[in-house]
Amino acid sequence: MSKLKNIKETLLMGPGPSCVPPQVYEALATATIGHLDPAFIGIMDEIKAMLKQVFQTENDMTIPMSGTGSAGMETCFVNLVEPGDKLLVLINGVFGMRMQDVATRLGADVDTLEFEWGTAVDTNKVKMKLDGAAYDIVAVVHAETSTGVCNPVDRIGAIVKDMGALFLVDTVTSLGGIPVKIDEWGIDAVYSGTQKCLSCPPGLSPVSFSQKAVDKLMNRKMKVPSWYLDLSMIVNYWQGAKRAYHHTAPINMLYALYAALKCVLEEGMDNVFARHQAAHEQLKAGLAELEISFLVEEENRLPMLNAVKIPEGVNEADIRMGLLKQHQIEIGAGLGPLAGKIWRIGLMGHTARTENVKQLLTALKAQLGH
């Protein structure tokens, strides 16, 4: 008996994956064709064009990597870092720490500037840290999924530009939920995921490199240490007249991303952002009634990732399990130092809808015995 028959449609309100719209499921089940079939190349070209729109960039090197969001993180570092390069990673959560770990493994000389989890990166401290320093790369997470904080990437970008370093940004959770402006913000390398505000199942990681980043890649002294993620080769499959085989592309996942990007662009990005914000406001009002408060100050809160404090005397895991088993709703637990202290309520992509927020609030009320 197949265990797949027991899978119940779940309202995904955790830190990702998010709910997937019907068009994307349909795309996933489209007939598999060859990775060099001209019909598939046509789809790849349109994916690239749509990714450039959602990333708000003219970067030619804008493609989805064949791995999940963390593969995108690794792609950015592995292509740009050479042993001994000086990096500054701004850290205020799990994903900033992950950047530090990834870069250190590659032999980079990694410096960090840390901020309390749940607070945003303080640009004054960044300015002081960068004053007179010579970093090759400065890296930061836009939407810190572990805490629900939005970091001021636009302002950090302006500071980094002044000192000449490459600016590397994680937009896994922000892309498709709040504006991400690669070119305007001076971002040189960026990665995202498909399973958050793009509402495509997990498995791909869109990345984009500026010309400055491409130049650094093409002038490396040593080959990129990861063959699988080497953009200098992969790009020959994704652009140009003659497409050179690198690895077999994940055909059906790319169909799904194609459909998911079409959904976002057809709705219109401003409408999508407004829908996320409205769902967040609705959640905020409902949680206030339940006397549940946010971890993050209002001005730095992400609409799509709501980190909320667990009420006193409540067994947080029991509530999460109750929501899942009795209401078929998933919310997320805290990570690292926030484990047991917060829940993470995701309002990402297709999930960010009035009826869903209402459903969660009703279920949560019941679980808490209100």
Next chain:
Amino acid sequence: MSKLKNIKETLLMGPGPSCVPPQVYEALATATIGHLDPAFIGIMDEIKAMLKQVFQTENDMTIPMSGTGSAGMETCFVNLVEPGDKLLVLINGVFGMRMQDVATRLGADVDTLEFEWGTAVDTNKVKMKLDGAAYDIVAVVHAETSTGVCNPVDRIGAIVKDMGALFLVDTVTSLGGIPVKIDEWGIDAVYSGTQKCLSCPPGLSPVSFSQKAVDKLMNRKMKVPSWYLDLSMIVNYWQGAKRAYHHTAPINMLYALYAALKCVLEEGMDNVFARHQAAHEQLKAGLAELEISFLVEEENRLPMLNAVKIPEGVNEADIRMGLLKQHQIEIGAGLGPLAGKIWRIGLMGHTARTENVKQLLTALKAQLGH
């Protein structure tokens, strides 16, 4: 207008992807749930158990990596190689060369033993090469997808065991089409792909490590240079009572792999192997009528990857395009030094059926003007 509407169901007879059975498409479109949902953990456990069966191994560390076959190759090398380790790579095609490239980028001291493309690895030469040598790892491709050669992994394994090195094998194209016996053959690290004889779309790479390989991994001096592929961390998500988040698993692709493995095991592996062999024999007889000959000597031929010489005076690309456009059949071109010299006809997984071979032969006859 969605380009997906123009995708036509194609008879995939190239070097992969292969045709996907309906159950697997259905699995792909199953509702996405969370990567820590107990229902999903149950599916992961069954995937592991089924992979152990198809790999014919008792290895606990047997899991699908979140990337395509080449990510599996990189997984094996990146977890086992430390800078300066001595490697021997046996090369008789593109994928042996890729192994050399991957390992060299990791700082290994890579030695090679090369054989003419289209011929098998000569175990006598391997024995001579290993005599008195001290390699940490010996690596070889089982089914060389670029040439259609089956290498004698069982006999190479016995030689490698005698000298104490780790034995690393690529089974991307062989797994699910011919026997692959990890434990019996003394293989320490193995990777495969999903889009060949398992008939699941591309996007995952099953890997398996022996205890000896796990020991080498756990006693590394330096961290695994790739965070994304670090098995020492990933294993904590795939086994044990408490599943620790590493990266968001590609949920729907794993549903598809689950369904694909179930198909193979329900048909029975011996039946599956016999079906591949029968399709190969039927193709061989049909090609003989067309006076098309094989690149590889009969005793070393793979049933699922048939490298055949392009008849004199034929424009090979025109024939391939004619097959695709007029008959909706894909066959593969030659790679590297074999480009323009051979076609690669895949009979993998769900593709390996009498009616499909007949359809190809009829279409090929028409295209060649017979």
